[in-house]
Amino acid sequence: MSQEKLIEDMVREVLKSMTQAPQTSQAPSKAAVQGLTPDHDYPLAAKRPELLKTPTGKKLSDITLENVINGEVSPKDVSIAPETLRMQAEIADGVGRTQLANNLRRAAELTAIPDNRILEMYNALRPYRSTKEELFLIAEEMETKYNATLSAAYVREAAGVYERRKRLRAE
Amino acid sequence: MKRSKRFEVLAERPVNQDGFVEEWPEVGMIAMGSPNDPEPSIKIENGKIVEMDGVSRSNFDFIEQFIADYAIDVTVAEKSMAMDSTDIAKMLVDINVSRDEIVNLVRGLTAAKLVSVFNTMNVVEMMMAMQKMRARKIPSNQCHITNVKDNPVLIAADGAEASLRGFDEMETTVAVVRYAPFNALALLIGGQTGRGGTLIQCALEEATELELGMRGITAYAETISVYGTENVFVDGDDTPWSKGFLASAYASRGLKMRFTSGTGSEVQMGYAEGKSMLYLEIRCIMVARGAGAQGLQNGSVSCIGIPAAVPSGIRAVLAENLCTTMLDLEVASSNDQTFTHSDIRRTARTLMQMLPGTDFICSGFGGIPNADNMFAGSNWDVDDYDDWNIIQRDLKVDGGLRPISEEQAIAVRNKAARALQAVFKDLGFPEITDEEVEAATYAHGSNDMPERNVVEDIKAAQELMSRGITGLDIVKALANNGFSDLADNVLNLLKQRISGDYLHTSAILDKNFNVISAVNSRNNYRGPGTGYRMSDERWDEIKTIRQAIKPSDFDV
Numbered sequence: 001m002s003q004e005k006l007i008e009d010m011v012r013e014v015l016k017s018m019t020q021a022p023q024t025s026q027a028p029s030k031a032a033v034q035g036l037t038p039d040h041d042y043p044l045a046a047k048r049p050e051l052l053k054t055p056t057g058k059k060l061s062d063i064t065l066e067n068v069i070n071g072e073v074s075p076k077d078v079s080i081a082p083e084t085l086r087m088q089a090e091i092a093d094g095v096g097r098t099q100l101a102n103n104l105r106r107a108a109e110l111t112a113i114p115d116n117r118i119l120e121m122y123n124a125l126r127p128y129r130s131t132k133e134e135l136f137l138i139a140e141e142m143e144t145k146y147n148a149t150l151s152a153a154y155v156r157e158a159a160g161v162y163e164r165r166k167r168l169r170a171e
Numbered sequence: 172m173k174r175s176k177r178f179e180v181l182a183e184r185p186v187n188q189d190g191f192v193e194e195w196p197e198v199g200m201i202a203m204g205s206p207n208d209p210e211p212s213i214k215i216e217n218g219k220i221v222e223m224d225g226v227s228r229s230n231f232d233f234i235e236q237f238i239a240d241y242a243i244d245v246t247v248a249e250k251s252m253a254m255d256s257t258d259i260a261k262m263l264v265d266i267n268v269s270r271d272e273i274v275n276l277v278r279g280l281t282a283a284k285l286v287s288v289f290n291t292m293n294v295v296e297m298m299m300a301m302q303k304m305r306a307r308k309i310p311s312n313q314c315h316i317t318n319v320k321d322n323p324v325l326i327a328a329d330g331a332e333a334s335l336r337g338f339d340e341m342e343t344t345v346a347v348v349r350y351a352p353f354n355a356l357a358l359l360i361g362g363q364t365g366r367g368g369t370l371i372q373c374a375l376e377e378a379t380e381l382e383l384g385m386r387g388i389t390a391y392a393e394t395i396s397v398y399g400t401e402n403v404f405v406d407g408d409d410t411p412w413s414k415g416f417l418a419s420a421y422a423s424r425g426l427k428m429r430f431t432s433g434t435g436s437e438v439q440m441g442y443a444e445g446k447s448m449l450y451l452e453i454r455c456i457m458v459a460r461g462a463g464a465q466g467l468q469n470g471s472v473s474c475i476g477i478p479a480a481v482p483s484g485i486r487a488v489l490a491e492n493l494c495t496t497m498l499d500l501e502v503a504s505s506n507d508q509t510f511t512h513s514d515i516r517r518t519a520r521t522l523m524q525m526l527p528g529t530d531f532i533c534s535g536f537g538g539i540p541n542a543d544n545m546f547a548g549s550n551w552d553v554d555d556y557d558d559w560n561i562i563q564r565d566l567k568v569d570g571g572l573r574p575i576s577e578e579q580a581i582a583v584r585n586k587a588a589r590a591l592q593a594v595f596k597d598l599g600f601p602e603i604t605d606e607e608v609e610a611a612t613y614a615h616g617s618n619d620m621p622e623r624n625v626v627e628d629i630k631a632a633q634e635l636m637s638r639g640i641t642g643l644d645i646v647k648a649l650a651n652n653g654f655s656d657l658a659d660n661v662l663n664l665l666k667q668r669i670s671g672d673y674l675h676t677s678a679i680l681d682k683n684f685n686v687i688s689a690v691n692s693r694n695n696y697r698g699p700g701t702g703y704r705m706s707d708e709r710w711d712e713i714k715t716i717r718q719a720i721k722p723s724d725f726d727v
Binding site for chain 2: 008038042043044045046052054060063064065068069073074075077078079080081084085087088091092095096097098099100101102103104106107108109110111113115118119121122125126127128151154155157158161162165167
């Protein structure tokens with residue numbers, strides 16, 4: 001579509017909608033892991049490789065082409081461990097990126113949750129997908145089954161906001 | 172009326188095929204400074220924001236609540252908000268004020284206050300500020316690699332040429348959705364052929380995109396959209412909390428991720444609430460910051476036709492890019508979708524980001540002919556490679572690309588096509604013939620490629636998913652077929668997700684897979700002689716173009 005046509009169509013759409021009815025319209029705790037600092041320890045792979053372990057307990061130096069060919073490396077070996085995410089959160093704090101650090105701490109919790117369940121939980125958080133009770137159940141599952149307390153608080157908070165803003169699924 | 176011959180000629184000029192519209196604040200058709208933009212304000216009680224930009228907490232929409240609770244630092248907010256907007260703008264262009272000082276001050280500003288700062292600045296001042304505020308010291312660039320046929324051999328070859336030309340990130344998407352696993356696989360191999368360490372992504376709906384990442388076929392994701400009004404957010408089928416959860420989900424799988432937003436999207440979707448495009452976009456940037464995303468792609472992106480149609484729209488686009496860097500986020504600064512028929516206008520628009528340098532100047536530059544761009548043609552594409560290189564040379568500016576020789580391009584294209592041929596054979600996918608390898612090696616675009624059996628390809632692409640093939644299987648297939656250098660590169664890319672070093676702000680990888688990010692390569696610009704300065708080696712690379720005649724070639 002040409003730009004000219006796009007603009008024309010938009011103007012028409014806006015005019016049309018104007019004649020119709022109007023539309024209604026806390027930081028988690030940080031537990032220090034290792035006392036890591038950005039200048040001294042980052043990047044971890046180069047400066048602190050001894051701290052890095054795969055979720056299966058392998059070292060970074062175990063992940064070689066030879067070991068892949070011999071079948072000694074599984075997909076689980078090339079994923080991130082929760083401890084690593086918490087270390088990276090410390091680095092992020094060290095450069096003043098509090099929100100990124102907190103995101104990485106929530107991510108550390110989510111490593112325990114299987115892929116499919118993660119996608120289901122994401123879908124449940126979309127607008128009009130869940131009742132308040134359903135979101136609270138997810139929060140409880142996060143807490144009891146996966147020890148994901150930060151994420152659970154985040155979901156409970158969402159439930160409250162969705163209720164106030166009428167974004168819950170209507171029964 | 173008798174027509175002026177001069178006006179008749181002007182009417183035929185490319186720029187007059189573009190669309191323009193007068194400002195119309197009531198519906199948000201205004202780039203900056205809408206009379207309906209709120210007055211900046213903040214009230215804090217017991218460590219909580221109880222009023223922001225004239226709205227009391229009980230009336231916050233979900234975006235406002237998210238911003239108030241996650242994006243604004245209440246410990247500095249009152250002090251920052253008390254400052255004069257012009258004084259803040261002056262600090263932005265003052266080389267004696269450090270980036271850190273600005274970042275710490277901006278933590279306490281509301282969206283309306285940020286808007287009021289940009290309203291005082293012209294584009295040269297914004298470019299000066301961008302040069303200082305970009306998070307990573309070294310600027311970079313990103314490209315699109317797609318084609319209308321989803322031809323995987325061509326994607327591999329184009330990816331190889333593009334990574335050799337210097338793109339640190341490459342993005343593909345699909346013409347036919349079910350081809351996605353093959354597009355991602357082909358780009359993975361192509362990217363690692365041109366230059367080890369190139370990061371790749373495949374833009375798809377959230378679930379598939381995340382799954383390809385989890386499998387280790389892609390290395391990062393970008394199309395996590397956020398919006399500036401609650402209605403548009405809901406129309407986009409998300410909330411700040413669902414997107415925040417997705418951000419953590421990506422990180423939990425060790426994948427780099429950034430959000431996407433842009434001026435004009437709210438007007439296009441019909442709920443701008445009479446606010447300026449820039450005000451609404453700044454709310455998006457603050458949502459990205461609040462969610463803890465390391466970065467954001469913005470600069471209107473696919474809505475560029477809208478700000479480009481109104482006065483000061485391209486200035487607003489620069490302001491949104493700048494605002495992203497001030498909130499200490501990586502910025503992939505758009506310069507992607509075509510918005511004009513005029514070569515002059517498209518160049519002027521890009522200089523705003525190219526001259527100061529951003530984390531990714533284009534996001535992306537078409538590494539394919541315009542007609543093969545499945546994101547809808549880019550502002551820059553393969554036919555502009557030499558123009559880009561020569562602008563870099565003319566101005567001694569690092570736009571992230573380098574001139575290459577025809578021989579080098581042919582060699583890496585051929586190698587990538589052969590590597591993909593071998594991997595397809597190894598994994599039992601439909602044959603890639605020698606004729607296809609040859610065609611991809613020398614092709615300009617998908618018109619030069621022999622037809623493939625699309626039905627068979629799509630079936631096999633689904634098999635890639637159902638058989639549970641991961642990045643490790645690709646490593647093995649490459650190693651088994653004499654491409655151990657590429658196998659090493661793909662494995663090194665997979666290893667990034669063990670260390671998570673590239674989850675940090677503005678991370679890219681060098682050819683030896685070392686992470687360069689806004690942690691170990693922080694922008695320290697403080698005026699002439701500081702910040703990013705091109706090395707002699709890099710300048711040699713940029714200035715050495717095949718088109719230049721050498722005095723030594725003359726026989727005098």
